Amino acid sequence: MEKETARIEGFSDGVFAIAITLLVLELRIPAAESNNNPQALINSLLAQWPSFLAFSLSFFSIFIMWVNHHKMFKQIYRRNSTLMFANGLILFLATCVSYPTALLARYYGTPSVTVAVAVYTGLFVLINLAFNLLWGIASRNRTLLRPEISEVAIKKIRRNYQYGIPVHLSAFLLSFCWPGGALILCAGLWTYWAFTSRKLDLSANLAKRS
Template structure:
């Protein structure tokens, strides 16, 4: 079966690249009164730790999104209109990440950290729902998928993404009480997905074991 998704994948790669590049705009050179004073410069750099934290978390999250999106489309061979719009929703949400990243960088070390982290984690609830929607549309019509993929494999991939809904929702609720813990919870999930993304690398065998 010939793949029909090349243009979708190419466009998606470009959007992910732009989204991940936008994050660096939040890293600014410190404005110091004395350029020759090493202590002032060092203190200014250390004071920007929330910006470095926000950049690192968001870069990692978008990269994991791209990896999983890429591997998901290794299993999707055909397209239809609902699938294209679901993919567009993922791309829209990916480009939105730069805004809560900026909020996190600016307000994480202030009393408003709970609001900034709630917006940040709340966005990832929507992103996870969008990924589940995309795979749900693709797997509901097996004609859209790679011919060799098994029903068991489809279910295992679905379960892998469904873990994110309760975890991201828990992080969102936790952000109002412990912002740092909410970010740790998200980072833990993204790390899990990084190690389990190989579940989408299915062999040609219909009985391929995803483990």
């Protein structure tokens, strides 16, 4: 069966790469005028820890998004307009990550941190819904998937993405009373996805044995 999604995957890879690159623009070099000795420069760098935290969280979140997107498209062989627009929604949201990252870097440690973290976690609620939408469209129309994939494999992949909805919603609600805990919850979910992304590969192997 000829794979029709090569251009979608190539374009998506480029967008994910740009989204990650945009994050580094928020890392600022301390002004030379006020950091004319080693200790002052060290203090200025340490004061920027919220920027480094936000950059690290967002970098690995987009990277995990790319890994899961890549593995998902190993199971998707054909495309239609609905699938392409759903994929476009994911790419749009991925490019938006740099904005809440900048908010998080600017306002973490201030009284406005709850709003910054709420915007940040709220975006990932939307991203998770978009991934579920993409897989739902692909799996509902079995002609879009590789022919040998089994129903068991489809359900395993669906469950892997559905876990994220309640976790990200919980993180969003938690951000209003414990912003740090909300970020820990998100980081825990991304770590889980990093280790369980192999399920998509295992599902492919299961499909071949079925």
